[in-house]
Amino acid sequence: MKCLLTVVMLTVCAAAPEDLTGKMFSFPQETKTDHVKLITTRDEFKAITVCLRSFTDLSRNHGIFSLATPTFANAFLIFKKTASDQIEVNARNKGTSLFGQEYKLNTWQSVCASWDGTTGLVQIWVDGKPSSRRYCSDGTLSGHTLITLGQEQDSHGGGFDPQQTFVGMIADVHMWDFVLSPCEIQRFVDDLNFSPGNVINWRALQYEIVGKILLEDKQGACSCLIKKKVPNIFSQSCQA
Template sequence: MRLYAVLFLVAVSMMLAVSIKTLVFPSETSTSYVEMVPQKPLNLRAFTLCMRVATELTGKREIIRFAYRTQSYDELNVWRELDGRLSFYLAGEPVFFRVPEIGALQTHLCVTWDSSSGAAALFMDGRKSLTKIYNKGHTVQPGGKSFVGEIGDINLWDSVLSDRTIQDMFSGKTVPTGNVFDWETTKLNINGEVVVVNTQQPL
């Protein structure tokens, strides 16, 4: 009886586990990338972009976290700048945020923006930055491709999520996945030296 009980508990534990994929870039590179195929055209008047990031690349260097480009422009880019600030670009000059440096410990990072007000903000591990007004009235254009860097758990919504929803996401609570990019189902095209690591995590 005890043996059966143990086996039953193991089976239940396995059924309640979820597989999480992470993209690992084993060495410093400027040629390896992963292309994500969106579920719908990126014609965005607002967005929330979230990801989990970690890196041991420090010092004065730029790192691309996320890049979406059409034939004409870099429509939506998230960067770490030479001076350590985080920034994102919407087809032009960037908006900058001075926040703690991302290191080897995984950080949950979100970027939000709304065209009607121009309100832009960053969230790091559930904590919100000050709000800046940026590119009011702009629209992110469709028809491009998206590439990602040393990250995982990437989701993109075509709306600004509430502060509470972003905080719940960071703390591991269940929230709706992205309706433009859903990390669980979005097709990934891998280029160069990139390893996809799958880990089992309990729900």
């Protein structure tokens, strides 16, 4: 029985990759447990770029993307601060605040962040608008990689704070092991033909849901064309 349980658990954690195009994760509540684990076998990084789309009404601090290793709980972290125009990027446990980005509430936004381990520079883009490049930390990340959405890791795979929980929706998560060019980031923002992440790929995603988090069809603005066919009769066509 013990061996059978182990096999079942491993099967759940090592599920076949899924194409989540047109899907989103919904995080409906503040907790100290609920999160999504994104699974990768990569355990060494000299550079990172992460792009995703998020939707939230939070004005308090909250984590957007959290990558931890045994050595660095904040190996690579995208963290929204309470100030409306301040986003912090952490690399190798060191954080740098980037200012001047318009982080809107209750709307889908494209968020990308990069770190170059050779130069130590970080940068963030919100809806394609770049921040200045700032020094954070140079070096390499290595060790067992744990990636979470919905919670910010203060320890390797744990240390969650409900006051930093993400509440809202996240979709289209991609991660690369190099610094993406501004043109490629713009293609992601415009949802054009961009190269998917070679570390995390939303179109071939391995993940594990922990707690009350929903995988749903992605919600978007409904564009309606209304045409009057005869008096007092209308036809309505909506496309999300």
